[in-house]
Amino acid sequence: MSVQKIVVDTDIILDHLVHGDGASLLRMTMNAYFCYTTVFNAIEAFSMARSKKEIQAVDDAMSAMKVLGLNAKSAKSIGKVYSNHIAVGKKVLPALIAGVCIESRLPIVTMNPKRFSRIKHLRVIPAQKLITNSAATEMTSH
Numbered sequence: 294m295s296v297q298k299i300v301v302d303t304d305i306i307l308d309h310l311v312h313g314d315g316a317s318l319l320r321m322t323m324n325a326y327f328c329y330t331t332v333f334n335a336i337e338a339f340s341m342a343r344s345k346k347e348i349q350a351v352d353d354a355m356s357a358m359k360v361l362g363l364n365a366k367s368a369k370s371i372g373k374v375y376s377n378h379i380a381v382g383k384k385v386l387p388a389l390i391a392g393v394c395i396e397s398r399l400p401i402v403t404m405n406p407k408r409f410s411r412i413k414h415l416r417v418i419p420a421q422k423l424i425t426n427s428a429a430t431e432m433t434s435h
Contacts, residue, residue: 299326300394301358302403303337305420306330310350318420322402323357325423330355331393332362333386367396378412391415 301322309319322328335355342348363371371392378388391412394401400416401409402423409417 297326298329298399299418300329300331300361300390300397300399300401301334302390302401302405302408303330303334304404305402306334306338306351306354307341308404309354310347318404318423319354322423328358329361329397329399330358331390332360333389333393335360337386361393361397361399363393363396367393370396374412374415388412 299322301319305319305322309317312318316324319328335351338351338354339348342351371389374392374395375385375388378391379385387408390401391409394416395412395414400418402418402420403409404420406417406419409415
């Protein structure tokens with residue numbers, strides 16, 4: 294049985310860092326999938342960290358996942374997603390994140406699916422759907 298792979302968006306990583314009791318969505322996702330994130334999600338998360346403790350927490354979260362980057366080969370297809378997204382006045386980072394996901398042929402899980410609206414060929418999994426599926430799986434496995 295092969296483990297399914299998924300890219301985790303920044304909002305899920307940040308939610309994990311401030312999560313209280315119980316398993317965070319990131320932990321639930323990591324229990325069910327092999328989790329990736331992108332270098333652009335890492336940049337976004339690090340840009341929000343203000344203290345040494347927050348920077349370390351982001352670094353620890355990044356260490357728990359494989360971070361997908363880009364290279365000369367992937368830049369061509371990522372550039373296409375980027376140019377289409379920017380042409381309609383959208384923000385830069387979601388386009389770059391989506392480009393890496395599409396190039397890697399991986400879906401992304403996010404708490405804000407609208408962030409990736411209008412990006413063709415990107416499979417977006419709303420976090421709420423993941424939570425619902427995880428709860429259903431847990432109930433049937435007991």
